Amino acid sequence: MPIRDKTYDVLVAGGGNAALCAAITARQAGASVILVESAPKAFRGGNSRHTRNLRAMHDKPNAVLTDAYTEDEYWDDLLRVTGGNTDESLARMTIRASSGLFGWMRANGVRFQPSLTGTLNLGRTNAFFLGGGKALVNAYYLTAARLGVEILYDSEVISLNMDNGAVRSIDITWRGFPETLHARCVVASAGGFQANLDWMRQYWGDAVDNFVIRGTPYNRGGVLRNMLGQGVAAIGDPTQCHAVALDARAPKFDGGITTRLDSVPFSVVVNRNGDRFYDEGEDVWPKRYAIWGRLIAQQPEQIAYSICDARAFPLFMPSVFPAIVADTLEELAMKLKLDPAKLRDTIDAFNKAVKPGQVFDGSKLDGNATEGLAPNKTNWARAVDKPPFYGYPLRPGITFTYLGVRVNDKAQVLMDNGKPTGNLFASGEIMAGNILGKGYLAGFGMTIGTVFGRIAGQEAARRARN
Structure with a gap:
């Protein structure tokens, strides 16, 4: 077993995108990093393995993004999805900084693919990584290793031992063996607590048994809980999370992006009782897909069903699992274990409420709405009447939780008294609640x-040198 008795300049807790960006930047600034x-x-x-893109401000077209996506539009999009539950100063700082990320990312091994077209509506706002999140993570690890960052796998931070607002030592396990490390500064980038089902159960009860954790099973919240137990200021509602509609057949953990379902805007969604419960066409999917996990979590048995017909089926990316197909709605209901008469009544009522003479356009908010329903569908409302019919069972897919630690614009973690810690910083999901109080924007x-x-x-790195 190696003896690590040196004092590092910077210890980074975590291994995803935020942790790697911190480790690489600190090392490039001359710090010794573990x-x-x-x-x-x-x-x-971490969850970065399952990502695909990053949302970036830009004032004109560039190599990977079309048109322009200004600060004010970006801020307006964020304001709408969060309902104002965001720190405007930190949010705007993040938005502005996003415009300058491409050069640094490319210099550290990340490659981008050409801008997307189609119904995702992301070609103007989101830059997609060539090879996805796994390729990004691998590129950053190669860069970190080349720069001399020491990397410990199978290692868990057990405690950041704090005294008088500063971390004095760090207890870890390395491949099951206990160790104590010393570092002049610590960056906490260890994610949320969504994979800790016992902790989730405190806020959701037994409903968590029907949740799917779409990301890594290693985000159990140990670093977060340890910091909160030592007087670090908390931020964010523990019941809030990035939760999307996943195929109910997905594995409990680590199913990733392929298990997500994008069918909702072009379908009718019903719960276990065969009733609609929310406007499927509220907004373009990148601005509203992350509310559907929470909506489904509030339904009986935490399950819902997306129903569409032959006209709608080609309009969205399919799940890794095949759709359930039938020639009639009654047959589809039986395959989904729904009441056939109830599903028929719900779809018939929906079809009758669709306004005649509307021109369907799946690439934008088209204003095609129903009348007289509760709730109405406000965009992309079109009769579900062309066989065959398709159905997907949906579960809440949890990506990350929003409870985190409060930070300032220097990424310093704040104590309960509002004072910044002496040598503790944070990045990523563990502090995202400062900016994402609820809701989500793709990327x-x-x-x-x-x-x-x-x-x-x-x-x-600056603090360690001083």
């Missing part, structure tokens, strides 16, 4: 992690 990743090497990278989690990872790494 990164502690709880997962084994084959599963390194924004990666933006927060990249921006604050770089800030935390820079500030930690």
Whole structure:
């Protein structure tokens, strides 16, 4: 067993995008860096392995994004999805910083693919990583290793031992063996607590048994709980989380992006009782997909069903699991274990409420709405009447929780008394609640992690040198 008795300049707790950005930036600033990743090497990278893109401000077209996406539009999008539950100063700082990320990311091994077209509506706002999140994570690990960052896999931070607002030592386990490390500064980038089902149960009760954790099983919230237990200021509602509609046939953990269902805007969604419960066409999918997990979590048995016909089926990316198909709605209901008469009544009522003469356009908000329903569908309302019919069972898919630690614009973690800690910084999901009080914008989690990872790494290296 190696003896690590040196004092590092910076210890980074975590192994995903935010942690890697912090570690690389600190090392490039001249600091000695050790990164502690709880997962084994084959599963390194946290939730970042399952990502695809990053949302970035830009004033004109560039190599990977079309048109322009200004600060004010970006801020307006964020304001709408969060309902104002955000720190405007930190949010705007993040938005502005997003415009300058591409050069740094490319210099550290990340490659981008050409802008997307189609119904995702992301070609103007989101830059997609060539090879997805796994390729991004691998590129950053190669860069970190080349720069001399020491990386520990199968290692868990057990305690950040704090005294008088500063971390004095760090207790970890390395491949099951206890160790104590010393570092002049620490960056906490260890994610939320969504994989800790006992902790989740405190807020959701037994409903968590029907939740699917779409990301890593290693985000159990140990670092977060340890910090909150030592007087670090909390931020965010523990019941709030990034939760999407996943195929109910997905594995309990680590199913990733392929298990997400994008059918909702072009379908009718019913609960276990065969009733609609929310406007499927409220907004374009990147601005509203992350509310559907929470909506489904509030339904009986935490399950729902997306129903569409042959006209709608080609309009969305399918799940990795095949759709359930039938020639009639009654047959589809039986396959989904729904009441056939109830589903027929719900679909018939929906079809009758669709306004005649509307021109369907799946690429934008088309204003095609129903009349007289509660709730109405406000966009992309079109009769579900062309066989065959398709159905998907849906479960709440939890990506990350919003309870985190409060930070300032230097990524310093704040104590309960409002004072910044002496040498503790944070980036990524563990502090995203400062900006995402609720709701989500596609790609924004990666933006927060990249921006604050770089800030935390820079500030930690500067503090360590001084």
